[in-house]
Amino acid sequence: MLNYTIRRLVGAVPTLFLIIAISFFMVRSAPGGPFDRERVVPAEIKANLERVYHLDEPLWQQFLRYMGSILQGDFGPSFKYKDFSVTELIWQGFPVSAQLGGAAVLLSAIAGVALGALAALNQNGRLDGILMAGAMTGIAIPNFVMAPLLTLVLGVYLSWLPVGGWGDGGLRQATLPVLALALPQVAYVARLTRGSMIEVLGANYIRTARAKGLPERLTITRHALKGAMLPVVSYLGPATAAVITGSVVIEQIFGIPGIGRYFVQGALNRDYTLVMGTVIFYGVLIILANLLVDLAYGLLDPKVRYD
Amino acid sequence: MTEAHAVPAVEAAALAPAGRGLWSDAWRRLRRNRAAIAASVVLALIAVAAIVGPEVAPHAIDAIYWDRVDAPPDFANGHYFGTESNGRDLFARTLFGGRVSLALGIAATLVSLVIGVGWGAIAGFIGGRVDAIMMRTVDILYALPFMFFVILLMVYFGREPLLIFVALGAVSWLDMARIVRGQALSLKRREFIEAARAAGTGTGAIILRHIVPNCLGPVIVFATLTVPQVILLESFLSFLGLGVREPMTSWGVLIADGARRVETAWWQLVFPSAFLAATLFCLNFIGDGLRDALDPKDR
Numbered sequence: 001m002l003n004y005t006i007r008r009l010v011g012a013v014p015t016l017f018l019i020i021a022i023s024f025f026m027v028r029s030a031p032g033g034p035f036d037r038e039r040v041v042p043a044e045i046k047a048n049l050e051r052v053y054h055l056d057e058p059l060w061q062q063f064l065r066y067m068g069s070i071l072q073g074d075f076g077p078s079f080k081y082k083d084f085s086v087t088e089l090i091w092q093g094f095p096v097s098a099q100l101g102g103a104a105v106l107l108s109a110i111a112g113v114a115l116g117a118l119a120a121l122n123q124n125g126r127l128d129g130i131l132m133a134g135a136m137t138g139i140a141i142p143n144f145v146m147a148p149l150l151t152l153v154l155g156v157y158l159s160w161l162p163v164g165g166w167g168d169g170g171l172r173q174a175t176l177p178v179l180a181l182a183l184p185q186v187a188y189v190a191r192l193t194r195g196s197m198i199e200v201l202g203a204n205y206i207r208t209a210r211a212k213g214l215p216e217r218l219t220i221t222r223h224a225l226k227g228a229m230l231p232v233v234s235y236l237g238p239a240t241a242a243v244i245t246g247s248v249v250i251e252q253i254f255g256i257p258g259i260g261r262y263f264v265q266g267a268l269n270r271d272y273t274l275v276m277g278t279v280i281f282y283g284v285l286i287i288l289a290n291l292l293v294d295l296a297y298g299l300l301d302p303k304v305r306y307d
Numbered sequence: 308m309t310e311a312h313a314v315p316a317v318e319a320a321a322l323a324p325a326g327r328g329l330w331s332d333a334w335r336r337l338r339r340n341r342a343a344i345a346a347s348v349v350l351a352l353i354a355v356a357a358i359v360g361p362e363v364a365p366h367a368i369d370a371i372y373w374d375r376v377d378a379p380p381d382f383a384n385g386h387y388f389g390t391e392s393n394g395r396d397l398f399a400r401t402l403f404g405g406r407v408s409l410a411l412g413i414a415a416t417l418v419s420l421v422i423g424v425g426w427g428a429i430a431g432f433i434g435g436r437v438d439a440i441m442m443r444t445v446d447i448l449y450a451l452p453f454m455f456f457v458i459l460l461m462v463y464f465g466r467e468p469l470l471i472f473v474a475l476g477a478v479s480w481l482d483m484a485r486i487v488r489g490q491a492l493s494l495k496r497r498e499f500i501e502a503a504r505a506a507g508t509g510t511g512a513i514i515l516r517h518i519v520p521n522c523l524g525p526v527i528v529f530a531t532l533t534v535p536q537v538i539l540l541e542s543f544l545s546f547l548g549l550g551v552r553e554p555m556t557s558w559g560v561l562i563a564d565g566a567r568r569v570e571t572a573w574w575q576l577v578f579p580s581a582f583l584a585a586t587l588f589c590l591n592f593i594g595d596g597l598r599d600a601l602d603p604k605d606r
Binding site: 012014015018019022023026027029136137139140141142144145147148149151152156241244245248249252253263264267268270275278279282283286287290 | 447448450451452454455456458459460462463535539542543546547562563565566569570573576580583584585587588591592
């Protein structure tokens with residue numbers, strides 16, 4: 001397992017290199033620079049600025065310099081947020097984004113599995129129909145539509161919850177953004193769980209468990225659920241990626257001070273270093289999430305061997 | 308299924324006796340699937356409305372009514388869905404936005420279809436080192452946070468419709484490539500491929516005439532499921548203010564505008580969202596129905 005982890009981490013190196021290279025050259029080859037404003041800056045000052053940030057060097061040299069500083073954990077200074085390094089900005093936004101995203105992933109796993117299992121146990125019954133119609137709706141309504149709709153109903157008409165802001169991430173403030181971010185994923189997970197649960201319930205080992213007189217409740221919780229969780233666990237990788245992407249929009253809608261907001265602001269302001277920093281950070285997160293999911297899969301499924 | 312592989316599947320559908328071929332079997336199964344048929348009908352209605360609707364709507368999409376800014380839906384004056392914040396008719400704009408969203412969805416799916424099928428068929432059929440390199444590339448690309456690159460692309464290189472659908476198509480071909488490769492791997496050991504080789508058919512011709520047509524089933528299913536994904540991505544971009552530009556509009560653009568005024572003008576969010584959700588809903592149902600119809604093993 002340690003070998004496998006190391007091999008996967010080594011395998012992630014070319015991916016990471018590509019992420020850095022693509023974002024670097026895409027951002028740099030774009031027309032317009034971070035010091036282009038409506039106000040024309042005198043040529044000497046602009047030259048000075050570009051020299052300070054090494055923008056006057058050939059592109060390949062800048063790339064090597066950037067790679068070198070990343071290897072030392074330094075994403076450089078932000079062009080727009082003066083006095084802040086990109087690393088500082090990311091670490092400032094990360095706890096908030098992590099709370100939001102973590103809560104959303106957790107909610108989609110727990111609620112999704114519970115609802116999917118419930119539907120499977122009532123296969124083709126009325127509850128199953130209602131749950132699956134709800135899941136289809138959840139998949140068809142994207143999170144950026146869900147967010148204003150939830151705000152309208154729970155925040156404006158009923159005035160139960162605040163419509164924006166994050167504060168200290170308390171339950172009241174976090175509920176709407178987390179719900180909006182999680183609901184489409186809850187729907188996916190529920191559909192997945194229902195499918196695999198139905199398959200598992202027909203398996204021989206469930207028949208054995210029932211035949212030996214194990215109470216139905218234990219048969220479900222100890223045997224069926226574990227088997228039915230496997231596809232769900234492997235979906236958690238893509239789900240994490242979807243939640244991370246979705247959080248960009250959700251943070252924008254609710255005005256949450258996370259990394260997603262820095263990414264959008266950075267992209268719009270041509271804050272080169274901030275954009276590259278956030279993209280690379282997200283890339284690392286997604287790679288790590290996929291690795292964790294694969295390792296967890298191995299723990300759950302004895303048929304999987306890492307060698 | 309067996310006799311269908313002796314000749315390309317499309318021809319087989321014409322040659323096979325009625326009710327026996329893969330395609331007529333699939334068609335029969337699909338017709339029995341009420342949800343899929345209902346979804347097809349609804350989707351067809353939405354498509355027709357999007358195509359002819361803007362022309363026959365009571366108001367033009369760009370006519371500005373200064374006296375009716377943010378007016379609620381009203382059948383008397385022909386603003387069935389109300390007006391938006393610039394005083395333009397939301398009914399006409401919603402249907403026109405549907406035209407753009409659907410067209411972008413289909414065009415981008417075609418892009419992903421061409422790249423994905425080509426890539427997968429070549430990798431799977433040629434195999435060996437070529438396969439290893441091509442699929443390793445797919446693996447590496449798979450781990451990239453593509454949405455962020457698309458956002459960067461839109462920010463820095465402008466929001467041209469052409470660029471949008473090429474970008475969206477280019478990010479959604481990876482799954483297609485994997486599916487087609489799997490099919491190509493299992494097809495290339497079949498007797499009819501050997502027969503084609505023995506008859507002196509070149510590799511390119513075998514891939515085009517024998518491998519690709521026989522992958523059609525899964526490809527159609529996956530393409531149906533790709534269209535809603537692309538429409539979703541497009542509206543995601545539009546929501547961030549990076550989608551199609553005025554005077555064009557799309558469901559994503561309308562939803563973004565509506566979301567900003569949801570507290571005062573609910574209709575501006577609800578109507579475009581309903582159309583988007585209904586379309587995604589239908590496409591998902593059709594995709595599921597096609598999968599059930601074309602893949603009897605999995606039922």
